Amino acid sequence: MRSLSPILASLANALKIPLSSAPTRPSITQLSNELLKKPARTFTTTNPLLKRKTNAPRGDRRVTLIRYFLWHPLTPRPLRFSRTRFLRHWTIHRAWQLHQAQQRNARELELQRQWQAMNAACEELRTGAGDGGKLFRKSMNKRAVFTDLFPIEYGRLQTEGPSQEGWNHEWKRMVK
Amino acid sequence: MAASESSRYLARSLPRAFVPTVRPQGLCLRRNVSGQTAPADLNELESATSLASMASSDAVKSFDPIARSSQRKKQLPRSRYQFRSPKYDRGPLHPHQPPPPSDPSSRLYIPGPFSLPRVEQTYQSTVASDILTLCYVHNPPGFKPPPKAARLRSWDDSSPYHKNRPLRGPRGGDVLRLLRKPINFNNVPKLERITIHSYIKQAAQENSSWLHVAGMAVQAITNAKVETFKSKTSVATWSIVPGRDTVAVKAELRGEDMLHFFGKLVDVVLPRIKDWEGVKGSSGDSSGNITFGLEPENVALFPEIEVNYDMYPPKMIPGCHITVHTSAKTDKDARLLLSAMGIPFYGKIVN
Numbered sequence: 001m002r003s004l005s006p007i008l009a010s011l012a013n014a015l016k017i018p019l020s021s022a023p024t025r026p027s028i029t030q031l032s033n034e035l036l037k038k039p040a041r042t043f044t045t046t047n048p049l050l051k052r053k054t055n056a057p058r059g060d061r062r063v064t065l066i067r068y069f070l071w072h073p074l075t076p077r078p079l080r081f082s083r084t085r086f087l088r089h090w091t092i093h094r095a096w097q098l099h100q101a102q103q104r105n106a107r108e109l110e111l112q113r114q115w116q117a118m119n120a121a122c123e124e125l126r127t128g129a130g131d132g133g134k135l136f137r138k139s140m141n142k143r144a145v146f147t148d149l150f151p152i153e154y155g156r157l158q159t160e161g162p163s164q165e166g167w168n169h170e171w172k173r174m175v176k
Numbered sequence: 177m178a179a180s181e182s183s184r185y186l187a188r189s190l191p192r193a194f195v196p197t198v199r200p201q202g203l204c205l206r207r208n209v210s211g212q213t214a215p216a217d218l219n220e221l222e223s224a225t226s227l228a229s230m231a232s233s234d235a236v237k238s239f240d241p242i243a244r245s246s247q248r249k250k251q252l253p254r255s256r257y258q259f260r261s262p263k264y265d266r267g268p269l270h271p272h273q274p275p276p277p278s279d280p281s282s283r284l285y286i287p288g289p290f291s292l293p294r295v296e297q298t299y300q301s302t303v304a305s306d307i308l309t310l311c312y313v314h315n316p317p318g319f320k321p322p323p324k325a326a327r328l329r330s331w332d333d334s335s336p337y338h339k340n341r342p343l344r345g346p347r348g349g350d351v352l353r354l355l356r357k358p359i360n361f362n363n364v365p366k367l368e369r370i371t372i373h374s375y376i377k378q379a380a381q382e383n384s385s386w387l388h389v390a391g392m393a394v395q396a397i398t399n400a401k402v403e404t405f406k407s408k409t410s411v412a413t414w415s416i417v418p419g420r421d422t423v424a425v426k427a428e429l430r431g432e433d434m435l436h437f438f439g440k441l442v443d444v445v446l447p448r449i450k451d452w453e454g455v456k457g458s459s460g461d462s463s464g465n466i467t468f469g470l471e472p473e474n475v476a477l478f479p480e481i482e483v484n485y486d487m488y489p490p491k492m493i494p495g496c497h498i499t500v501h502t503s504a505k506t507d508k509d510a511r512l513l514l515s516a517m518g519i520p521f522y523g524k525i526v527n
Contacts, residue, residue: 066392066487107304108362112361114361145310152520155516157295
């Protein structure tokens with residue numbers, strides 16, 4: 001058996017090449033077959049975090065989950081529509097903007113109408129009530145508006161209908 | 177065509193003040209012809225829907241999309257040219273410009289609104305006109321308010337060094353407060369945005385899990401992505417160094433998110449807080465923004481956290497400061513608005 005140089009011998013040992021009496025150059029297919037015979041890593045579905053030893057320091061599982069969902073990418077790529085779908089979207093969008101503008105206009109006009117009605121009523125109270133403007137002065141008194149504010153019974157978001165119990169007749173205003 | 181071209185160049189060469197504008201400047205409400213749609217003109221449209229298919233029935237029966245797609249060797253190309261919004265803003269002179277945010281291909285596009293919040297309906301139906309009535313101040317026709325002194329005072333020229341100085345600040349401090357205009361139909365105060373801010377000192381003392389749990393809790397109750405902030409001040413007792421520790425999360429809400437959050441706050445959370453008197457009457461930054469705080473056990477009352485309470489470490493649920501930014505220019509108007517929307521105030525009202 002011909003002796004190889006120590007470098008070649010160690011390489012042959014590492015690559016699992018049998019040292020035959022008639023040494024042939026290892027082909028690529030031979031090498032890859034040799035490598036494929038040994039599985040690199042056994043297949044497993046176990047989470048590496050779960051495989052850890054139980055006595056190893058592991059944080060709160062809830063915090064781990066929260067971190068996972070916190071860094072989860074939330075922004076999807078922009079929508080890409082074809083021509084007809086884009087046109088449909090654009091039409092609906094314009095119609096919705098138009099509708100909103102009309103509603104906004106209607107609300108502003110309603111507020112303006114209310115303000116002008118108040119203006120006319122106060123002018124009438126000031127000049128035409130015949131009491132020297134006493135009622136008008138009383139109505140313009142803003143003494144407690146900004147200190148007493150709205151009563152808490154008023155400050156309630158409106159619902160479609162009354163509650164299940166209807167009206168609570170026993171309710172009394174809280175006395176401080 | 178040529179005449180219109182020349183007039184365009186003429187208009188461009190004129191100074192801005194001489195060019196006649198299409199819109200009258202003083203009009204407060206803008207109305208367009210396109211906004212005045214008449215429903216009587218709809219008979220010009222085709223009666224048949226364009227969405228109905230007109231394929232024959234046997235062609236429909238023999239069509240088997242699953243078999244066809246399994247026969248296909250590779251995926252079909254996309255049908256049309258797909259516009260991609262630029263990922264980065266390269267300035268106004270770059271040829272690849274992003275589309276407007278209402279365009280679905282824009283990266284800023286947000287679909288919706290998907291609901292009509294109760295807060296908005298209440299405000300529009302009742303609160304706006306009630307505030308308008310409460311704040312109404314009658315001025316007789318022809319009334320002109322007496323002219324006020326300038327807010328920035330000039331220097332008396334007692335010293336030669338007064339020359340070219342900037343004007344003096346207002347009397348009694350250097351703060352130039354916002355001007356409050358009388359409330360009329362154009363400027364009834366309304367909610368603009370809500371900021372939820374939470375300072376977590378344990379994020380600097382212990383580990384980052386405090387910050388992450390707080391951010392998740394704030395995101396859950398607000399439906400908005402939070403921002404994190406580093407501390408700006410040094411707090412020696414909490415071992416906080418400025419610029420080193422990330423200690424705060426903030427979420428900013430506008431539009432639909434804000435209204436839903438406010439509705440939950442007023443309807444669900446605030447009524448269930450034990451022994452809560454209300455927001456302190458001295459709260460506010462004197463320009464129409466009111467701030468109040470919630471303790472951690474009150475934050476846990478939000479329905480999003482309550483249904484999922486086991487998923488948060490209980491000691492890490494944060495407290496928060498809630499700032500309600502209104503379009504009011506003074507605190508008293510903002511307080512009037514918030515009390516009409518269901519937030520009580522207690523103690524001495526300070527403006």
